[in-house]
Amino acid sequence: MKLLVIEDDITTGTYIARGLREQGHVVDLVTDGRAGLVAATAGTYDVLVVDRMVPQVDGLTLVRTLRGAGNATPVLFLTAMGAVDDRIAGLNAGADDYLVKPFAFGELSARVTALGRRPQAVEQETVLTAGDLSLDLMTRRVTRAGREIDLLPREYTLLEFLLRRKGRVQTRTMLLEGVWDLSFDPMTNVVETHVSRLRAKVDKPFDTELIRTVRGAGYRIEG
Amino acid sequence: MRSLWRSMPLRLALVLVVIFGTVSLLSLGASFAVTRAAFEQSIRDDLAQDLAGFRAAPSARAVAVLVQAESDDTDPRRLVLSYVTPGGQIYGNGALARDGEGFHVISLEQGSAALEGDYLALSERLFGGRLTIARSRAEIEALGPVFFNILWISLLPTVLIALSGGLILARRSQRHVEVIRAALERFTGGDLGARVVTGQRWSDDLAGIGVAVNAMAGAQERSVTALRQVSSDIAHDLKTPVQRVSLQLEALAEAVPKGAAADLVAQTRAEVAGISEVFTALLQLAQVENGSLRAQFAPVDLASLCRTMVELYEPAAAERAQVLGFEGDDKVAVQGDRNLLGQLLANLLENAMRHAGAGAVITVALARGAGGVILSVTDNGPGIPEAERGRVTQRLYRLDRSRNTPGHGLGLSLVEGVVALHAARLSLEDAQPGLRVRIVFAPSGGAPRDGA
Numbered sequence A: 001m002k003l004l005v006i007e008d009d010i011t012t013g014t015y016i017a018r019g020l021r022e023q024g025h026v027v028d029l030v031t032d033g034r035a036g037l038v039a040a041t042a043g044t045y046d047v048l049v050v051d052r053m054v055p056q057v058d059g060l061t062l063v064r065t066l067r068g069a070g071n072a073t074p075v076l077f078l079t080a081m082g083a084v085d086d087r088i089a090g091l092n093a094g095a096d097d098y099l100v101k102p103f104a105f106g107e108l109s110a111r112v113t114a115l116g117r118r119p120q121a122v123e124q125e126t127v128l129t130a131g132d133l134s135l136d137l138m139t140r141r142v143t144r145a146g147r148e149i150d151l152l153p154r155e156y157t158l159l160e161f162l163l164r165r166k167g168r169v170q171t172r173t174m175l176l177e178g179v180w181d182l183s184f185d186p187m188t189n190v191v192e193t194h195v196s197r198l199r200a201k202v203d204k205p206f207d208t209e210l211i212r213t214v215r216g217a218g219y220r221i222e223g
Numbered sequence B: 001m002r003s004l005w006r007s008m009p010l011r012l013a014l015v016l017v018v019i020f021g022t023v024s025l026l027s028l029g030a031s032f033a034v035t036r037a038a039f040e041q042s043i044r045d046d047l048a049q050d051l052a053g054f055r056a057a058p059s060a061r062a063v064a065v066l067v068q069a070e071s072d073d074t075d076p077r078r079l080v081l082s083y084v085t086p087g088g089q090i091y092g093n094g095a096l097a098r099d100g101e102g103f104h105v106i107s108l109e110q111g112s113a114a115l116e117g118d119y120l121a122l123s124e125r126l127f128g129g130r131l132t133i134a135r136s137r138a139e140i141e142a143l144g145p146v147f148f149n150i151l152w153i154s155l156l157p158t159v160l161i162a163l164s165g166g167l168i169l170a171r172r173s174q175r176h177v178e179v180i181r182a183a184l185e186r187f188t189g190g191d192l193g194a195r196v197v198t199g200q201r202w203s204d205d206l207a208g209i210g211v212a213v214n215a216m217a218g219a220q221e222r223s224v225t226a227l228r229q230v231s232s233d234i235a236h237d238l239k240t241p242v243q244r245v246s247l248q249l250e251a252l253a254e255a256v257p258k259g260a261a262a263d264l265v266a267q268t269r270a271e272v273a274g275i276s277e278v279f280t281a282l283l284q285l286a287q288v289e290n291g292s293l294r295a296q297f298a299p300v301d302l303a304s305l306c307r308t309m310v311e312l313y314e315p316a317a318a319e320r321a322q323v324l325g326f327e328g329d330d331k332v333a334v335q336g337d338r339n340l341l342g343q344l345l346a347n348l349l350e351n352a353m354r355h356a357g358a359g360a361v362i363t364v365a366l367a368r369g370a371g372g373v374i375l376s377v378t379d380n381g382p383g384i385p386e387a388e389r390g391r392v393t394q395r396l397y398r399l400d401r402s403r404n405t406p407g408h409g410l411g412l413s414l415v416e417g418v419v420a421l422h423a424a425r426l427s428l429e430d431a432q433p434g435l436r437v438r439i440v441f442a443p444s445g446g447a448p449r450d451g452a
Helices: A010-022 A033-042 A059-068 A084-093 A105-120 A153-164 A172-180 A190-202 B008-055 B060-072 B138-188 B204-255 B260-290 B292-296 B302-319 B338-356 B411-421
Strands: A002-006 A026-030 A047-051 A075-079 A097-100 A127-130 A133-136 A142-144 A147-149 A211-214 A218-221 B079-084 B090-092 B094-099 B102-107 B119-126 B129-136 B298-301 B323-328 B333-336 B361-369 B372-379 B425-430 B435-441
Touching: A002 A010, A002 A033, A010 A026, A010 A105, A010 B204, A026 A033, A033 A047, A033 A059, A047 A059, A047 A105, A059 A075, A059 A084, A075 A084, A075 A105, A084 A097, A097 A105, A105 A172, A105 A218, A105 B204, A127 A153, A133 A153, A153 A172, A153 A190, A153 A218, A172 A190, A172 A218, A190 A211, A190 B302, B008 B060, B008 B119, B008 B129, B008 B138, B060 B079, B060 B090, B060 B129, B079 B119, B090 B094, B094 B129, B102 B119, B138 B204, B204 B260, B260 B292, B260 B411, B298 B302, B298 B338, B302 B323, B302 B338, B302 B361, B302 B372, B333 B338, B338 B361, B338 B372, B338 B411, B338 B435, B411 B425
Parallel strands: A002 A026, A002 A047, A047 A075, A075 A097, B079 B094, B323 B361
Antiparallel strands: A127 A133, A133 A142, A142 A147, A211 A218, B079 B090, B079 B129, B094 B102, B119 B129, B298 B333, B361 B372, B372 B435, B425 B435
8 A cells, every 4th residue: 555654753753664664565754744735635645644743734734634625545643642532633633543652563554454445345245254264244143164153242243343354453452442332442451352252162163273363463364 | 597697798787787776776865865954944944934923923912812813724734833821821723742752742623632743843932921833744754755756766767778688788698609609619629610700790899709719710720731731741742752662662572583682572562561551541631630521421321331341351350260240220321421431440340350359259230329320340359448448549549469460550540530520429438348439420410510
């Protein structure tokens, strides 16, 4: 994907840009809001990564200006500010996702990937599959290698969420948002316990592991 | 009503009534005395004149005739004329008698009956006899009731007007004082935006106090805001370097081979993660305490949120052999912020799981009570000693025995902040054994403050 990173802290910006390039993206880095606005309007980017507090034109104004001009490029906001109302202000201005500093690179990368795919989210299929695992959205039946797997409602939702984003890393906070509709990060790793319960049913009795842990980032279903 | 009697304007009115009454009494008393003296003097003058008239007579006989003639058509209750001739004969309509009690005027017409009332008498020897003229003091005596009537006719309206005026003023000033008191109470309760709203009919002094209170509240709010701004600025400014360190450590973790160095990097990353957790918690606390989030309040289904949180934490509790459960009604809504209430529940559940020990039973309960919606999280662990219960919500405070368990001591501070933001009440109770954290949301569900 072609990405634009607008971040005034050179060290952070450089690390983000380098990390994203290593994952095969094309990344442009600018350090102030005006340059960012010019680049975002001129170029065709798949995702914009915008720091909320950049000099000259701040992040909120930048996104509002872009949206006002009919530019719908997905935006991931980075902020050093506090949680709730800042998040809402960002989303109201037209940002698509929001990440509070300090974040892990894995979290950023997973969210950028998710944003880049967002427009294709309309899926007509009624059966989701990964390898020999299949989940029937109509009957809510889950089978693997012909054997039926009995899941609790939340385990089913979690599996469906991962299957719909097959091959892409989902971080703990993305799972909390998508599966539990909670946009805050509990300190203890409660998501991990749910994933291990799901694994015990979906992966353990079988030879190959479908639900993978991506170190320092989150989980991904293969297939 | 009792407090009304103790109010300043009414007391002033009472004091004024007493002073006015006393002054009226004194001046009326003085004029009464003066008028009486004048009346007496005029009676004495009349008597002297009467005597002078008889003195003009040529003989005792003529005096006796004159006295008899005059007294025939004179009421002895008004004027007594009496002439005792040198021979001892009495003429006139009355006589002066004397006994152990003093002088009496005796009516001659009605035998020897003494006449009631006081008289003023002048007596003089005339042609060997004794002429006595006595005038009744009845007119003077009548002055008393007259003055008494004047007194209460003039005093009564004054007293009534002063008292009712005082009462009206007292009630009005009591209402205004109540407005000031309520604003101060809200302010003390943590609502830094509370102000006294004065009206045009306010008295100058109370309006002045209101303005002064508002000025004080404004100054206080500014300094608190400045203080909060400073701490959130510090946390904010430190986040950028923490962000760099964390990204650099991440890169470092990729670069170093497995072994001692990698372990050290992992440890350092954990430390940095801890630091950023504290920053995040401090910033969130600052945001919650600032109160601006109330603007985004919406109805939250607390029952469904409780179920979600219990379900979220249930596997983690099971790993510690703890039993986590929810008891309560369906569809209990409060006005609030779902994410903050979720964070509140997360903090309470994490606290309970961390401190209640393996095998503990932790129950989240939700009930509708008379006082509002009651949310409680109860465990059967060791609880918190009563002496320390008030201190656990202080920032960064930790019980001695929990110093070595994970956590940063901000969890309950945030809980308290979220509770205050929702205008709810937080209490820590002894669950015998264990700890019960009880949160009561006001029945309306909304914050009890009006728009500020």
